[in-house]
Amino acid sequence: MPAALLSVRGLTTVFDVPPRPIVAVDGVSFDLRRGETLGLVGESGSGKSVTALSIMRLLDPPGHITGGHVVFNDQDLLDLPEAEMRKVRGAGIGLVFQEPMAALNPVMRVGHQIAESLLVHGRASRRDARKRAIELLEAVRIPDPAARVDDYPHQFSGGMRQRVMIAVALACRPPLVIADEPTTALDVTVQAQILDLLRAMKQQFDLSLLLITHDLGVIAETADRVAVMYAGRIVEEGPVRAIFHNPQHPYTRGLLASIPGGTAGARLQAIPGMVPNLAALPPGCAFAPRCPERLTICDAAPPGQTAITDEQRVRCYLHQAAAGNDGSTNAELRARTGELR
Ligand code: ADP
Ligand code: MG
Secondary structure, three states: OOOEEEEEEEEEEEEOOOOOOEEEEEEEEEEEEOOOEEEEEOOOOOOHHHHHHHHHOOOOOOEEEEEEEEEEOOEEHHHOOHHHHHHHHHHHEEEEOOOHHHHOOOOOOHHHHHHHHHHHOOOOOHHHHHHHHHHHHHHOOOOOHHHHOOOOHHHOOHHHHHHHHHHHHHOOOOOEEEEEOOOOOOOHHHHHHHHHHHHHHHHHOOOEEEEEEOOHHHHHHHOOEEEEEEOOEEEEEEEHHHHHHOOOOHHHHHHHHOOOOOOOOOOOOOOOOOOOOHHHOOOOOOOHHHOOOOOHHHHOOOOOOEEOOOOOEEOOHHHHHHHOOOHHHHHHHHHHHHHHO
């Protein structure tokens, strides 16, 4: 098994807001292996972006990391001095956001923005930087890059701007790119082009990719493995094929049922209920109030993790029962899970 390029362990991020702190990321752990694309998926508000910002240490107060480890290239990023962390941003980990206008400087020519990144990280001389910027624009398939290099962000269409942002993210050849909803703001045709570009860039630049999205459809086409997030916790994790063909968490099954065109002829079913208020989570499984397969024990405490296979793990009492992890209530759980399958 290839070594992990990024290992997140027990990452916990809290927003200190009245009336009580919100735990937006609650003990999140996952590995991103070299050369793979890991999809991080969940409904809006599940803590995906806060996870990404925590990894990059880009959170603003009142948000702060209260625990865990983010090991990248054998260094815990949470222990690095800020000056070292600045080198990791861009040169070690590139970031692509949903909204390129927020990430790009509106009053700076795009070529200049790419060049800046190269210069800051000492990756090119001022003379070479412009040439490299044109090459990067060409790599992300911007037509006529030698002419477009002097344009401003607003002179590009939404899809082309997203390409520019990808060029900026790739400028210093980071081994890892975190793409947070990179196609969400785009129309469907352009979405497909950008996903295609990310796949091509992954090959060409030998990248590992953390692809964050609320859309399992995007994951199906792009990721190798998937981590499913709900209310700040990873509830299921596994290879894409397992997640799509053998989902074990009722939340994962709900997400799958809500993919347009997921199953031919099937009616689109949104998961009933709403993403919980993180300030008032239930004491048990956070999904229990919406769960069609809820057991009595689900309200008691959050479920632990159960391995389904070497590669697939789930946090759900249906499986703790099956794995016999929960002594006192097994009889009840077995009865209920038997009845449900
Ligand atoms: P996602 O990217 O999965 O849609 P986010 O990671 O952006 O979700 O946010 C997760 C939760 O973190 C939000 O639902 C909210 O409760 C909390 N949160 C995020 N940003 C802030 C903030 N600036 N102040 C207070 N709470 C926040
Ligand atoms: Mg987000």
